[in-house]
Amino acid sequence: MAEIRKVVVVGAGVMGAGIAAHVANAGVPVTLLDIVPAGAPSRNALAEGAVERMLKADPAPLMTKAAAKLITPGNTEDHFDAAVGEADWIVEVVTERLDVKQALYRRIEAARKPGSVVSSNTSTLPLASLVDGLSESFARDFLITHFFNPPRYMRLLEIVVGPLTRPEAVDTVSRFADVSLGKSLVRCKDRPGFIANRLGVFWLQAAVVEAFARGLAIEDVDAVIGKPMGIPKTGVFGLLDLVGLDLMPHVNASLAAALPKDDPFHAFDRPLPVVQKLIADGYTGRKGKGGFYRLNREAGKRKEALDLATGEFRPARKAEVAAIAESGRSLGKLLDHDSPLGAYAWRVMGATLAYAAALVGDAADGIEAIDEAMRLGYNWRWGPFELIDRLGADWLIARLERDGQAVPEMLRLAAGRSFYRVENGRRQALGRDGQYHDIVRPDGVLLLEDIKRAGTPVIKNGSAALWDLGDGVACFEFTSKMNTIDQQVLDLLVKTVRRVKKDFKALVIYNEGHNFSVGANLGLALFACNIAAWTEVEASVTQGQEAYQALKYAPFPVVGAPSGLALGGGCEILLHCDAIQAHAETYMGLVEVGVGLIPAWGGCKEMLHRWSTLGRLPKGPMPAVAKVFETVSTATVAKSAAEAKELLYLRPDDGITMNRNRLLADAKARALAMAESYVPPEPPIYVLPGPSAETAMAMAVAGFRRLGKATPYDEVVSGALARILSGGDTDVTETLDEEAVLALEREQLVRLVRQPGTLARLESMLMTGKPLRN
Incomplete structure (x- = not known):
């Protein structure tokens, strides 16, 4: 199997830059290319700007700032041929236009070395269209690698291969994506939207359309189509705010154009004037002025929610939980609940689960791929077939029939049984042949x-x-x-x-x-x-x-x-x-300082030992003490x-x-x-600076307090930490063993827990989940 030692990413937008960053996180050099922008001070301005933004972004696309050094910014005029010619993997992340992509592929084909792999990050265009009219040699080395945003954090990678794609090319990219990039790979058929977006967009669109039609409050929708279903607490409208409202019309339009006319998606595909107005007014979600939710800064950052009936914002409120409460005992009770929210939940989730069952054989070969795609692509706790097992396949079939809805063949196969079972200690999944098959883990995976x-x-x-x-x-x-x-x-x-x-x-x-x-x-x-x-x-x-x-x-x-x-x-x-x-x-x-405590189960002594022996610091006890004090006192x-x-x-x-x-x-x-040859470690000996260092650390914290960077109780807690790290009443002519440092940890923690300030911090953390700045 060939190895991937150099990568080129063409397209320095948010997704392309994120993919390049994650390749760099894996320790592999990557060249990031984009066009030469008119009038820019640098011909590499787009790629350079992308790297600069990623160094400041939070959450960070880069695992360390040092990883950015593995990204070489360039442009598609000056650096294209040389960069592509050296690359083992070329990733295309340009605009979703077939003509633009194919023109780029012709340039890649002319410049790349034999056997290099080319992939597209497209989420809307079929592979067959992408390679149509291109050479067979290009098609043999081409596949789709659909990353999810942000690439560092989203574990799902959908892979689509064509009839001509070399198995060796697939194996090379798959192994690198799995082991080096940490992705869970899901093989998809070459169908519109692949798996996660095909089903996920259907679910979101059904949820939004039905919420508008029923005049529901978005807080109630997010509460019912959220935690009770094992779906993140953002629910539907919170998720759309997160990913961006402006993306949905484009994704919906591409799916609507590509899907067969009898696909159930079309029943929910309709324009929503209120959403169109939000986008036009700059309410594109968290990246804009807000979305379905916003913070009204003129009202003291009051959280507000969109009223779906009027299109106006109103103060957000707690969700009505009468129907939701039943879900803790039975998901079926929630979907059967005799209330507007119960009817809504059934309409959305019943349709979504039925659609998932209909996708087996179309978007994917088996149920495991669809479940994995939704767990990792949309952060569902349970995939749709795992949800059906929680409901009971017979229950879902009966409810669909009662409502006059079609029952997919795959769902009929599960009648009287479940989609998953455990046999002889092994988890098995129901196949399209009606038989159960062992779920086999890849080599090197142990769960x-x-x-x-x-x-x-x-x-x-x-x-x-x-x-x-x-x-x-x-x-x-x-x-x-x-x-x-x-x-x-x-x-x-x-x-x-x-x-x-x-x-x-x-x-x-x-x-x-x-x-x-x-x-x-x-x-x-x-x-x-x-x-x-x-x-x-x-x-x-x-x-x-x-x-x-x-x-x-x-x-x-x-x-x-x-x-x-x-x-x-x-x-x-x-x-x-x-x-x-x-x-x-x-x-x-x-x-621990955030709750008014200090590390007292040996954390102080271990960090002192590490920075004394492994840290590249000036000689003497004080540099290591100061470094540990800085790290622990700021709860880094x-x-x-x-x-x-x-x-x-x-x-x-x-x-x-x-x-x-x-x-x-x-x-x-x-x-x-x-x-094979294990020997326990030798106990360390500590040389610590004593009271003068304790005083110096206390003075530093007092200075931060005067500048408003530390609170009064920070001084108390930091003082206890300084006492431990300095070694108490020792001096540099003496040595301490581990037990002496542990005794200092015990002494200072027991002293702190008696303080009202520590009790206040503990109570605040337990009540609010946030540290108290007392």
């Missing part, structure tokens, strides 16, 4: 959900479990709400160390939650403080320190495998692992695994996995490799 489906935990309690991954590797999983760390987690961690020592070679700490861990259970901490259970608080700190120390010095390797948020205590447990194999989208940080969170290396939350030799589905397999492989 804990499969391990759990096929077996039972080695040990478990209410907040954690230990699983056997095979080959002598165990996996410790958090199972508490939001994967918070509580006494039960710490109890099982200690038992796990004993069990792994006895029965396994290595341990991986991993879970498949949305976040690795948001840290200690603050609710329990606040309860203990409110009843003045200071002895219990100190015991909890000691328990965490001892559990993490046992992990660090266990006679076997421990590999942490985080994804998503790893904050506070969740970050600290990773700092005590022998190695980390992190998903690229890991956001690590010691954020790495916005990627690559950035976590810069902050030394990850070591330079810790691994990064781009594809979330490959994380566990990579961590297991690393643990096995380490187990």
